Amino acid sequence: MLPAVTLDIHSTCGKDAGRFFTVTRSTKPRATLKDVAHEANVSLSTVSYVLNDNEHAQRISHTTKQRVRDAADRLAYKSNPIGRALQRGYTNQVILLIVTWDLATSHSATAMAISRAAIAQGFELTVHVADNDAEAEAFLKRHLLHNVGGLLVLWDSPAMRESYLVQLAAEGVPVVDLLPDSPAGISTVTPDRESAFLEGTRHLIKLGHGCIGLISDTLTRPKTTLCKLAGYRRALQEAGLNYVESLVVDVTEFGFEGGVSGFPRLVQRNPKVTAAICINDAIALGLIAAAGDAGRRCPDDFSVVGFGDSTMGKYWRPALTTFGLLADRVAKASVGLVLQQRQETSPEPKTILIPEELIIRQSTGPAPNS
Amino acid sequence: MLPAVTLDIHSTCGKDAGRFFTVTRSTKPRATLKDVAHEANVSLSTVSYVLNDNEHAQRISHTTKQRVRDAADRLAYKSNPIGRALQRGYTNQVILLIVTWDLATSHSATAMAISRAAIAQGFELTVHVADNDAEAEAFLKRHLLHNVGGLLVLWDSPAMRESYLVQLAAEGVPVVDLLPDSPAGISTVTPDRESAFLEGTRHLIKLGHGCIGLISDTLTRPKTTLCKLAGYRRALQEAGLNYVESLVVDVTEFGFEGGVSGFPRLVQRNPKVTAAICINDAIALGLIAAAGDAGRRCPDDFSVVGFGDSTMGKYWRPALTTFGLLADRVAKASVGLVLQQRQETSPEPKTILIPEELIIRQSTGPAPNS
DNA sequence: CGCAAAAAGTTAAACGTTTCACTAGGACAC
DNA sequence: GTGTCCTAGTGAAACGTTTAACTTTTTGCG
Numbered sequence: 001m002l003p004a005v006t007l008d009i010h011s012t013c014g015k016d017a018g019r020f021f022t023v024t025r026s027t028k029p030r031a032t033l034k035d036v037a038h039e040a041n042v043s044l045s046t047v048s049y050v051l052n053d054n055e056h057a058q059r060i061s062h063t064t065k066q067r068v069r070d071a072a073d074r075l076a077y078k079s080n081p082i083g084r085a086l087q088r089g090y091t092n093q094v095i096l097l098i099v100t101w102d103l104a105t106s107h108s109a110t111a112m113a114i115s116r117a118a119i120a121q122g123f124e125l126t127v128h129v130a131d132n133d134a135e136a137e138a139f140l141k142r143h144l145l146h147n148v149g150g151l152l153v154l155w156d157s158p159a160m161r162e163s164y165l166v167q168l169a170a171e172g173v174p175v176v177d178l179l180p181d182s183p184a185g186i187s188t189v190t191p192d193r194e195s196a197f198l199e200g201t202r203h204l205i206k207l208g209h210g211c212i213g214l215i216s217d218t219l220t221r222p223k224t225t226l227c228k229l230a231g232y233r234r235a236l237q238e239a240g241l242n243y244v245e246s247l248v249v250d251v252t253e254f255g256f257e258g259g260v261s262g263f264p265r266l267v268q269r270n271p272k273v274t275a276a277i278c279i280n281d282a283i284a285l286g287l288i289a290a291a292g293d294a295g296r297r298c299p300d301d302f303s304v305v306g307f308g309d310s311t312m313g314k315y316w317r318p319a320l321t322t323f324g325l326l327a328d329r330v331a332k333a334s335v336g337l338v339l340q341q342r343q344e345t346s347p348e349p350k351t352i353l354i355p356e357e358l359i360i361r362q363s364t365g366p367a368p369n370s
Numbered sequence: 371m372l373p374a375v376t377l378d379i380h381s382t383c384g385k386d387a388g389r390f391f392t393v394t395r396s397t398k399p400r401a402t403l404k405d406v407a408h409e410a411n412v413s414l415s416t417v418s419y420v421l422n423d424n425e426h427a428q429r430i431s432h433t434t435k436q437r438v439r440d441a442a443d444r445l446a447y448k449s450n451p452i453g454r455a456l457q458r459g460y461t462n463q464v465i466l467l468i469v470t471w472d473l474a475t476s477h478s479a480t481a482m483a484i485s486r487a488a489i490a491q492g493f494e495l496t497v498h499v500a501d502n503d504a505e506a507e508a509f510l511k512r513h514l515l516h517n518v519g520g521l522l523v524l525w526d527s528p529a530m531r532e533s534y535l536v537q538l539a540a541e542g543v544p545v546v547d548l549l550p551d552s553p554a555g556i557s558t559v560t561p562d563r564e565s566a567f568l569e570g571t572r573h574l575i576k577l578g579h580g581c582i583g584l585i586s587d588t589l590t591r592p593k594t595t596l597c598k599l600a601g602y603r604r605a606l607q608e609a610g611l612n613y614v615e616s617l618v619v620d621v622t623e624f625g626f627e628g629g630v631s632g633f634p635r636l637v638q639r640n641p642k643v644t645a646a647i648c649i650n651d652a653i654a655l656g657l658i659a660a661a662g663d664a665g666r667r668c669p670d671d672f673s674v675v676g677f678g679d680s681t682m683g684k685y686w687r688p689a690l691t692t693f694g695l696l697a698d699r700v701a702k703a704s705v706g707l708v709l710q711q712r713q714e715t716s717p718e719p720k721t722i723l724i725p726e727e728l729i730i731r732q733s734t735g736p737a738p739n740s
Numbered sequence: 741c742g743c744a745a746a747a748a749g750t751t752a753a754a755c756g757t758t759t760c761a762c763t764a765g766g767a768c769a770c
Numbered sequence: 771g772t773g774t775c776c777t778a779g780t781g782a783a784a785c786g787t788t789t790a791a792c793t794t795t796t797t798g799c800g
Contacts, residue, residue, distance in 0.1 A: 030541075078511075078516060080516050080517065081517075082452060082455045082461070083456055085452045086453055091452070108479065108482055109478065111481070111482075112468075112478055112497075112499050115498065115499040119499070124496055124498065125496065125497055125498070126494055126495065126496045126497075127496070127497050128485065128489065128494065128495075129482050129485040129486050130489075135489075139489075146400065146450050146452070147450065147451075147452050256685050282685070285685060310681070311681070311682050312681055315626050315652070315655060315682055
């Protein structure tokens with residue numbers, strides 16, 4: 001009945017494994033509506049009405065209701081979601097599709113928050129991690145499309161999203177994209193990177209810094225980085241400061257090492273620079289470390305702002321000033337959007353920006369020569 | 371048809387939201403087996419046999435098979451997992467239930483790894499995060515028990531696991547526990563904490579340390595901590611060193627601050643101590659920080675070993691010597707166990723221990739006075 | 741008393757699949 | 771010509787729900 005399978009578990013078996021207390025499976029099948037109906041001496045539909053507490057349930061007498069409920073209790077009846085889904089034509093399952101090379105980052109925290117939010121709205125969250133585009137494609141082609149309550153997508157490649165998400169949305173699946181640069185017509189929930197960098201740069205300006213660097217991605221900047229850059233430029237403009245190309249340093253390595261290599265390049269090109277804002281925390285910490293190695297203490301000689309509120313940054317010394325994403329709000333908003341799209345027959349795509357919170361710690365201070 | 375819902379999304383709406391490219395839902399329902407049968411001019415059952423490539427499919431001529439497959443392609447038929455699940459009586463859904471107060475740790479990494487492993491075996495992973503025991507209970511009572519392929523559990527409370535998991539297993543749900551101290555009769559996959567601490571303590575002894583502290587949990591030690599303690603004691607015993615009560619320090623705060631407060635207590639009670647092994651990375655980093663504050667540099671004056679291979683520890687200076695869990699192996703083993711239990715009618719509980727890898731970095735060095 | 745309308749349920753079809761049991765038609769042997 | 775076996779399928783029940791449409795009984799009212 002069940003498909004055959006070959007196992008391949010290479011591992012040591014614990015010494016107290018198999019205490020010879022073997023669980024024997026009870027073969028007694030679970031109670032169904034039919035069983036309850038029989039037990040309560042009513043028809044199957046009556047049981048369904050009572051247990052779902054429908055509008056139709058008002059047409060059923062109180063005594064019968066009680067009899068049904070008692071019977072259900074006696075038989076420990078639990079409704080079978082499969083049967084229900086088949087009849088109703090939809091499930092309460094929301095799928096989170098993650099296609100990305102870097103899982104270490106906040107994605108998993110987002111996933112957990114989404115699970116919570118989904119549960120709160122009566123959904124259940126299925127997480128599908130794909131290692132590459134091909135796997136994700138296979139998944140979408142095969143499994144999906146059927147009866148799913150909604151689809152949330154964390155997919156690095158905009159091209160791939162373009163080719164699949166639009167089609168899915170057209171087929172009636174509520175799709176919400178969690179990264180910017182979404183295809184037209186797809187709803188998006190994403191952190192407000194521009195406002196964050198606006199606020200972060202403002203923070204540095206207010207501290208007296210007049211020459212502020214931006215440590216960025218590789219040259220082929222994704223939309224996420226462009227948003228951050230835009231915020232940075234707006235803050236400079238507001239304050240009447242010039243935007244200088246040389247203050248934006250592109251690092252090729254994405255993490256800590258990127259920050260380490262970025263510092264000398266930034267300082268060499270701009271001797272007067274006293275602060276920098278970085279596109280993520282790891283780069284920021286690398287920058288602090290490299291600055292320290294070069295004899296410039298943070299925050300006395302050099303201020304640094306990160307992005308992402310990593311645990312690393314929290315416990316680093318000096319503790320990192322950074323932006324925390326309100327993962328709960330992202331989760332709530334995206335699940336909410338799915339729900340909303342399920343209701344409407346021709347939903348209008350929405351973009352919801354979730355603000356990031358500036359967390360001021362020790363890595364930013366007054367400009368040294370002020 | 372769909373349940374009504376009230377939304378409550380408080381957030382700024384992006385300026386380029388709703389580019390007035392509205393996706394209109396095609397109302398055309400998806401093709402079913404029936405449609406394919408009609409298209410190919412065969413009976414419904416024939417289509418089922420062909421598309422599943424059953425043993426019965428051998429009784430069907432090659433030409434008919436091709437006709438069916440062509441028809442399915444033309445209609446873009448995709449099998450409906452709900453219908454299938456209802457008929458078969460089981461799903462390929464594995465549920466990961468996480469009930470814990472600390473989500474920041476490796477749980478989410480494990481979750482992602484399990485998702486991967488599940489997919490590789492043809493399952494899909496549903497993650498259910500519960501904030502407390504009551505929520506988890508509600509979930510198990512309501513949703514679960516039905517048609518689920520398996521249940522993986524990360525639940526802090528052993529008492530709760532005791533009361534639910536055993537019952538579930540008896541009802542035929544393959545249950546795998548991912549924390550130690552499992553109820554009797556439940557299969558477990560868990561890191562081999564004892565061997566890790568054995569190896570970690572050995573590492574310190576080999577470096578010449580003769581007085582090694584252990585920074586532990588609160589006094590009501592969970593099984594996880596007891597395992598670690600056992601490994602520590604075994605290593606001491608092997609080396610002919612005495613086990614001294616005062617070298618084991620219980621900290622009340624679980625994270626970084628715990629390490630900070632633990633250091634003075636350890637040193638005060640044992641002036642000769644030159645190294646410590648900690649039950650997690652955060653405590654270890656706190657310990658290093660506190661040691662530095664007290665004028666004892668790591669690793670020259672004081673060696674520290676952590677547990678968990680956090681990103682923090684990786685980029686800390688000095689980089690932390692710690693243990694990395696092979697999350698992929700945990701995932702593979704646990705999904706494998708679920709599969710295995712599904713096959714057997716009265717499965718024997720197994721305990722699989724996954725080894726942890728000692729990652730030697732900069733926070734451990736030769737004992738100072740050797 | 742007679743009729744309408746409300747109250748309290750019941751019947752049966754439908755959702756999409758799987759699979760056991762059956763059959764129509766032909767080939768082959770005797 | 772009859773019986774047996776094989777090939778290539780078909781028919782129909784079953785899985786557990788939901789729900790539109792119907793029925794039966796009771797009550798209200800003139």
